[in-house]
Amino acid sequence: MSSPRRRVIPEATIARLPIYQRCLLELEAGGRTKASSEQLAELAGVNGAKVRKDLSYFGTYGTRGVGYDVPHLLHEIRRELGMTHDWPCVIVGAGNLGTALAKFGGFTDRGFSVVAIMDVDESKVGQKVGALTIRHEDDLADVVAELDISIGIITTTAGAAQDVADQMVEVGIRSILNFAPATLDVPFGVLVRDVDVAIELQILAFHEERRVLSEAEIV
Amino acid sequence: MSSPRRRVIPEATIARLPIYQRCLLELEAGGRTKASSEQLAELAGVNGAKVRKDLSYFGTYGTRGVGYDVPHLLHEIRRELGMTHDWPCVIVGAGNLGTALAKFGGFTDRGFSVVAIMDVDESKVGQKVGALTIRHEDDLADVVAELDISIGIITTTAGAAQDVADQMVEVGIRSILNFAPATLDVPFGVLVRDVDVAIELQILAFHEERRVLSEAEIV
């Protein structure tokens, strides 16, 4: 089989694909069947050249003089992102945030479903969170095997996060979304993405602080 | 006054400062008073050169042959990040996520406090979320002025996010943390940071998908 040039896709491009997907969904909902790179760029908040370059990594899906075919491009992006099938996820840490995420239905449209939620707290095990029943953390291996889970979501306290990550890796999970404010140490081949709201706020505060300083300087 | 060289700080460096802060807090809690760039790097999950370069943008806080003085460095980072005073924040959108964030106490230690939560839904206005009472979105200008708010957090549905952002800008907010899956259009000078959990999951899925493909190829 002739190898279909599998180029290396820049991380920055990968991070933008879901945004393009979202914009294309909006266009599709609005009945649009064609869109130019500039229109897409406008919606995505980037510039046209970037859109064209990003999309060109995956093939030539546009038509010169016309633009991109919305449903077709959407299909291709979905395929690239692995959105053609469903991704079962497990949440570990059935606290404030874990239960909020579990109850949130918004990920289902994008191909993710929370199929299990676990905790160490015996008093929580057995309780219901939406349609799910909280199971004991010790059952992780069973749960992951039973439900064919490949993505783990950590919403425990920071202190427990590394332990939970170790257990996840142990049972074969190689993609982890971590909400705990902790730097996780995982073996090569395991991918961790951190979502840290406090850091985002601190970045805003840094700029806000500098803004105040610069303004004081001008005066 | 001799201008204390205010260099341009790379964005990537700014994003790491909160991580260093967190690591230093851990070291301090453990009673450590000195730490080398390598030790800090280990905790932060980066390499030593990066730590040294990042810190050097702010001044020379280390001692050659010894390392950095933990309390001193912590103080300097706090100052740079504007953590020496409190940042009052307003949450707009008192749904699942908005209330979870409002109730979460974990930001207070880092200098952020949610001082108001608002919604358009009349049935929610007046209800309590922890110690706060949900106020009507129309009062945003008053609330921001009264409580001297500089950071706005958007947790409405995606459709309402742009409207809310416009209102925030209108009343003088220039730092916005957006949880809605929408690209916000704001004037120059206003800083928006997006937290999009679905995108993070999609990035994990992309790599997971590729991993499966590569493995199939090897066989």
Next chain:
DNA sequence: CCGAGCTTGTTCACAAGTTCACAAAGTTGC
């Protein structure tokens, strides 16, 4: 069929960020 008008795909130069490597500057033991 042809030319005018668009829009893509790609190249290239530049900007941003990372890592290396090492002199400078400190400490410690003798």
Next chain:
DNA sequence: GCAACTTTGTGAACTTGTGAACAAGCTCGG
């Protein structure tokens, strides 16, 4: 006081990402 050792701070090479520019390619009207 000096030699051996440690660790910082930084210039320089390298990698990654961005944006401008433009040739190639498509459509459409006549």
